Amino acid sequence: MKPILSKLPDLKTSIFTRMNVLAREHHAINLAQGFPNFEPDTRLKSLVNQAIQEGYNQYAPMEGIYSLREIIAEKIESLHGARYHPETEITVTAGATQALFTAITTFIRPGDEVIVLKPAYDCYEPAILANGGVPVLVQLKEPLYEVDWDEFREHLTEKTRMVIINTPHNPSGGILSREDLRELGRSLGDSNIIVLSDEVYEHIVFDGKKHNSLSGDKDLASRTIVCASFGKTFHSTGWKMGYCAAPVSLMKEFQKIHEFNVFCVNHPIQRAMATYLEQSEHYLDLNAFYQAKRDLFLEGIAGSRFRFTPTRGTYFQLLDYSDITDERDTELAKRLTVEKGLASIPISTFNCAGQDHKQLRFCFAKTTDTLEKAVNILQSV
Numbered sequence: 001m002k003p004i005l006s007k008l009p010d011l012k013t014s015i016f017t018r019m020n021v022l023a024r025e026h027h028a029i030n031l032a033q034g035f036p037n038f039e040p041d042t043r044l045k046s047l048v049n050q051a052i053q054e055g056y057n058q059y060a061p062m063e064g065i066y067s068l069r070e071i072i073a074e075k076i077e078s079l080h081g082a083r084y085h086p087e088t089e090i091t092v093t094a095g096a097t098q099a100l101f102t103a104i105t106t107f108i109r110p111g112d113e114v115i116v117l118k119p120a121y122d123c124y125e126p127a128i129l130a131n132g133g134v135p136v137l138v139q140l141k142e143p144l145y146e147v148d149w150d151e152f153r154e155h156l157t158e159k160t161r162m163v164i165i166n167t168p169h170n171p172s173g174g175i176l177s178r179e180d181l182r183e184l185g186r187s188l189g190d191s192n193i194i195v196l197s198d199e200v201y202e203h204i205v206f207d208g209k210k211h212n213s214l215s216g217d218k219d220l221a222s223r224t225i226v227c228a229s230f231g232k233t234f235h236s237t238g239w240k241m242g243y244c245a246a247p248v249s250l251m252k253e254f255q256k257i258h259e260f261n262v263f264c265v266n267h268p269i270q271r272a273m274a275t276y277l278e279q280s281e282h283y284l285d286l287n288a289f290y291q292a293k294r295d296l297f298l299e300g301i302a303g304s305r306f307r308f309t310p311t312r313g314t315y316f317q318l319l320d321y322s323d324i325t326d327e328r329d330t331e332l333a334k335r336l337t338v339e340k341g342l343a344s345i346p347i348s349t350f351n352c353a354g355q356d357h358k359q360l361r362f363c364f365a366k367t368t369d370t371l372e373k374a375v376n377i378l379q380s381v
Ligand code: PMP
Pocket: 034, 094, 095, 096, 097, 098, 121, 166, 170, 198, 200, 228, 229, 230, 231, 232, 237, 240, 241, 242
């Protein structure tokens, strides 16, 4: 047999996997990969157990169970005033990753251009490339990682088929304002460009700010697929459950790929989620919960040699180390793990052309004990 021609010849193992391996090898505190080191609510776990015992152990409907789609539609309507029909405009997915991959596969043909704002979460570009698309990278502007809309517009061409938006933004913690959404809408005009909006951190926004979902903007919503993740909201990243919402014309096409990709996703967890979502405090209380963790982390490192702007959303905090060393962020992340026992993510891996802004990303979705140990280490750097 001749050598296999890789579809993704330049792709390396993800930075999350690499930092996890290093953290394990050196018994380091792992603030690298984003996951809570505490359990989901006992009631949610009981509901999953109950669904298994009650016999919801065979395939669910392709789009997800109706009661879950219905409550998702109600949640979006009450938060953003947008009405998605549960029958035709919501699909339950195996986490946001599957929703994003499926959406990209549904709409991207060879040669289509997709705008990706950098630094970007790492699952977008491989999906675009695997479908023969062309990622068009636009760097966000420091210090707040904002979009330069003039630069954005310069990258739109006749081949642009999709724009990927992520708000609240991983890794910077930035959030798009209403004015940003207006700029996006104006930039897209009457083109047929589709927007893929990754909103997995929708319930983790701080200091009284509001998450501006693209579903809440009538014009944008008509061309947008919004993706969400129960993993982030309910401390259950290992369950890989999420959903997406889009107008029927887009969702119909999405489901053609979804059906032959996974057919359907985990049935007992869908049952549990449908009941658990009935109480809105289960997701509305998350802002305050994570704001307390962010503040504990930031109060802990006050007076250290790291500089920071308090993150506005997500459970990630960027720390600038340019007063400490001029090492590359990849080198410092490794050295902190090996020598100090604290793992983080170097964000140059998500930037255009590996630009190094001397910043590391720390995940504060951790218990108080873990955060206290981490801040002691950071104080000693
Ligand atoms: N998008 C972003 C920005 C993320 O941070 C994550 C979490 N890793 C995902 C998508 C994937 O979410 P899920 O774990 O539900 O697939």
